[in-house]
Amino acid sequence: MKKNDITRINKIKNLILSSDSVLVVGHKDMDTDCFGSAMGINTICNYLKKECKIQIESVNESLVPIYNRFKALNEYENVFIDNNTAKKYINKNTLIIIVDVHAKSYVENIDLIERHSNKIILDHHIENKYNKIDDVVFEIILDYYSSASEFIGEIMKNLLIDFPISKMVAEVLIAGIALDTKGFWYRTDSYTFSILSYLTSFGVDMLKIKSMFSEDFDEYNLKTGIISKAYIQDNIALVLLPNSVKDKLMLSLVVDDLLNINGINVSFGLMKLGDDVFISARSLYDFNVQYIMESLGGGGHYQMAAARLENIELIDAQIILEKKIIEYIGGQKK
Numbered sequence: 001m002k003k004n005d006i007t008r009i010n011k012i013k014n015l016i017l018s019s020d021s022v023l024v025v026g027h028k029d030m031d032t033d034c035f036g037s038a039m040g041i042n043t044i045c046n047y048l049k050k051e052c053k054i055q056i057e058s059v060n061e062s063l064v065p066i067y068n069r070f071k072a073l074n075e076y077e078n079v080f081i082d083n084n085t086a087k088k089y090i091n092k093n094t095l096i097i098i099v100d101v102h103a104k105s106y107v108e109n110i111d112l113i114e115r116h117s118n119k120i121i122l123d124h125h126i127e128n129k130y131n132k133i134d135d136v137v138f139e140i141i142l143d144y145y146s147s148a149s150e151f152i153g154e155i156m157k158n159l160l161i162d163f164p165i166s167k168m169v170a171e172v173l174i175a176g177i178a179l180d181t182k183g184f185w186y187r188t189d190s191y192t193f194s195i196l197s198y199l200t201s202f203g204v205d206m207l208k209i210k211s212m213f214s215e216d217f218d219e220y221n222l223k224t225g226i227i228s229k230a231y232i233q234d235n236i237a238l239v240l241l242p243n244s245v246k247d248k249l250m251l252s253l254v255v256d257d258l259l260n261i262n263g264i265n266v267s268f269g270l271m272k273l274g275d276d277v278f279i280s281a282r283s284l285y286d287f288n289v290q291y292i293m294e295s296l297g298g299g300g301h302y303q304m305a306a307a308r309l310e311n312i313e314l315i316d317a318q319i320i321l322e323k324k325i326i327e328y329i330g331g332q333k334k
């Protein structure tokens, strides 16, 4: 399967057209990519004149300001609904569109989804067959899309002929792509930029999107303090977050930023939360962090992956991780 497949796009269009209404469901702790793609589906439904609602229960802290801006607008007044309202909203001819997730354990409102048969999945994560929502009428789980927003943006670009999309919707889709590609660097190709070209054509100011990712002074200081204590060996950096940090976002900020430093091509960060240790990993070039995270029970992509080790101390997790890294490097040299 490749990008920009018109047959696939038409299939999705026809599934929407043959349904009474649409309910979009994303993942728990909804992020900007998930929200952007949901807003994209909502726009597609407007174009196809189908009623569409987006079920939102829990949103990530970083999405709150964007979400509030949409909620304040009259035209979206009844678009966002909670789990209970979603139950009352759907009938058997409603199409549930699951975006940016396909894992049973990570999707919002799994009870409702399992009881409903007319549902499809549109996701960009690496397929996990063991924890997948089943019995769907159609699914596209393609990890070569950088983001769900790129994927839905592609459908919009092909379907919405002469149909202007709102600047705010275009912005949130671009922000979704920016989030999952770490500022358009990771997993982007010429198709990604053609979608960005389409989306920016609706009067988008890219600096406004950049400002959505601004950090505050305290966060910046905390991050650079953690980074300054990283161990670095053979282009690989490893950093332990202090116990005082309770926000997992800091873990990904740290591993992302380590790769901005000359001479660091791979970064690992570890943090203890409750009884467990969370590990986040990034790489540039030819180093498969997904392989290492998978060997620890986690997953992700070649250059961006994560794992969770249960009931363990930080130091023990570090020892296990270092052993895996050494094994991986040893295997590569053979």
Ligand SMILES: [Mn+2]
Pocket: 033, 034, 100, 124, 147, 148, 180
């Ligand atoms: Mn995503």
